[in-house]
Each structure stands twice: as C-alpha cells, then as structure tokens.
Amino acid sequence: xxxxxxxxxxxxxxxxxxxxxxxxxxxxxxxxxxxxxxxxxxxxxxxxxxxxxxxxxxxxxxxxxxxxxxxxxxxxxxxxxxxxxxxxxxxxxxxxxxxxxxxxxxxxxxxxxxxxxxxxxxxxxxxxxxxxxxxxxxxxxxxxxxxxxxxxxxxxxxxxxxxxxxxxxxxxxxxxxxxxxxxxxxx
Numbered sequence: 494x495x496x497x498x499x500x501x502x503x504x505x506x507x508x509x510x511x512x513x514x515x516x517x518x519x520x521x522x523x524x525x526x527x528x529x530x531x532x533x534x535x536x537x538x539x540x541x542x543x544x545x546x547x548x549x550x551x552x553x554x555x556x557x558x559x560x561x562x563x564x565x566x567x568x569x570x571x572x573x574x575x576x577x578x579x580x581x582x583x584x585x586x587x588x589x590x591x592x593x594x595x596x597x598x599x600x601x602x603x604x605x606x607x608x609x610x611x612x613x614x615x616x617x618x619x620x621x622x623x624x625x626x627x628x629x630x631x632x633x634x635x636x637x638x639x640x641x642x643x644x645x646x647x648x649x650x651x652x653x654x655x656x657x658x659x660x661x662x663x664x665x666x667x668x669x670x671x672x673x674x675x676x677x678x679x680x
Contacts, residue, residue, distance in 0.1 A: 559598075
C-alpha cells in the first residue's frame, strides 16, 4: 500500500525553488532542502527522484510565476514601450519575495552555461530563444528598423536583460531604474 504524503507538493516545491533561487543549484545541499521544505530525504526522493528532479520542478514552478509577466508582455502592442515595461515588471518587488533577488532562470542559465547537463541547458536555451523572439517581434512593430538593426537591438536587449537580472541581486532600486532608463535611451 502506498504511503500517504503528509505535505503539499506544490508548497514544498515553492520552498525548494526559493532555496535554489537564493543559493543556486550546486550550493544547495540535500540537508538544506530537507530543512527548508520540512520533509526528509526519503520524501524528496520518493516525490522527485533526486535533487535534479526537484530542481526541474522548481524551474517549472518559477516559470509558472513568470507566466503573468510574459502573457502581459506578449499581448501588449506598444513595441519598444512593451519591452521597457517588461524590464520593469521583471524586477518588480511584488513579483518576488524581498529576500530573493535576480532571476532564477538567468541565474540557472549562467550556472549551467558550462555544464554538461543537457536537459537544463536545453530548457534554458529554449527559454532564452523564446524571449529573444518576443524582443524581435516587439522591435519590428513600429516598422522603422531594418532586419539587421532589429537583430542587433534584440541581442543588446537580451544581454541587457541578463545584466538587469544580475544587477537586481545587489543594486538599489534607484540604480536599477537608472539602468533601465539608460538602456532604453540607447535604442
């Protein structure tokens, strides 16, 4: 007979997500996960297979939280202004807990860039390619840029978004706002 879970899986995944977000994958130990999630290793292994499986579920949870921001971004129709608003929305304090800074996906993208973990690398590459495609679509909306300029500006904005995610880990709100404003003065 299967054992009944004494915990809510989505709640423990969110707790794990916050721990991975704060520390990264490599710096998060099973002991830290047990303590934060309030469940033992056996339960973690039974529900998620291993730390890697739990991390994948944490990424999925984070993407679910981002979904509102991305839907707003995709459905807006003001081109460059939509991109600027997306930058602001992505660092909005209402989106994340006050102790969490940066972007879990950008942090993961950076942490796994040299990794041989093809599953996570592929997931991060797909996410970044989708973001770049959205940037391109928004840049094309006003019809004033040629294809080469659109590509270059999309590359610039993708890198600026990475920079913003890193800056959000350590910089003040005013410094972040200045960064966003200057970024869009150059487009």
